[in-house]
Amino acid sequence: xxxxxxxxxxxxxxxxxxxxxxxxxxxxxxxxxxxxxxxxxxxxxxxxxxxxxxxxxxxxxxxxxxxxxxxxxxxxxxxxxxxxxxxxxxxxxxxxxxxxxxxxxxxxxxxxxxxxxxxxxxxxxxxxxxxxxxxxxxxxxxxxxxxxxxxxxxxxxxxxxxxxxxxxxxxxxxxxxxxxxxxxxx
Numbered sequence: 001x002x003x004x005x006x007x008x009x010x011x012x013x014x015x016x017x018x019x020x021x022x023x024x025x026x027x028x029x030x031x032x033x034x035x036x037x038x039x040x041x042x043x044x045x046x047x048x049x050x051x052x053x054x055x056x057x058x059x060x061x062x063x064x065x066x067x068x069x070x071x072x073x074x075x076x077x078x079x080x081x082x083x084x085x086x087x088x089x090x091x092x093x094x095x096x097x098x099x100x101x102x103x104x105x106x107x108x109x110x111x112x113x114x115x116x117x118x119x120x121x122x123x124x125x126x127x128x129x130x131x132x133x134x135x136x137x138x139x140x141x142x143x144x145x146x147x148x149x150x151x152x153x154x155x156x157x158x159x160x161x162x163x164x165x166x167x168x169x170x171x172x173x174x175x176x177x178x179x180x181x182x183x184x185x186x
Contacts, residue, residue: 006060025084030058053077054107055123059088078107106182124179
């Protein structure tokens with residue numbers, strides 16, 4: 001799996017630069033290369049886990065996660081933008097990750113059909129950890145997201161407790177595109 005295979009051809013020379021790159025779709029980007037360990041290491045993403053990614057982008061994050069969780073794990077990735085979803089689908093299939101479940105939908109709502117999940121990563125900024133995602137997380141499971149606090153975004157790790165509440169830990173300041181929601185009637 002090569003990162004340049006998940007980037008539009010006109011940007012392939014920049015595949016390993018520490019900058020986000022544009023993707024097909026509205027305000028869609030592939031994150032900087034350092035972003036994947038920034039999310040996956042605090043999550044403790046590991047072999048055999050069920051992982052939900054919100055914001056498929058190019059499909060690269062789902063492919064990296066699939067390598068980590070292995071064949072006994074499961075990766076589900078949700079993308080709201082149809083153009084970005086199709087770009088990710090083509091990339092994942094071409095790279096041999098046809099077993100990643102790629103869903104076109106509203107990531108705020110998660111994907112209950114494949115729940116529960118051991119780990120969840122939200123790759124877009126949101127005002128708080130989406131309650132539907134916490135509901136789909138196993139007790140002891142972890143979710144990570146850039147949460148908007150005042151005028152900044154803080155990458156935050158949430159661990160679901162046995163009683164269903166979460167314990168949150170701020171990690172670092174980040175900058176991500178905003179999590180998009182489906183509008184009523186669309």
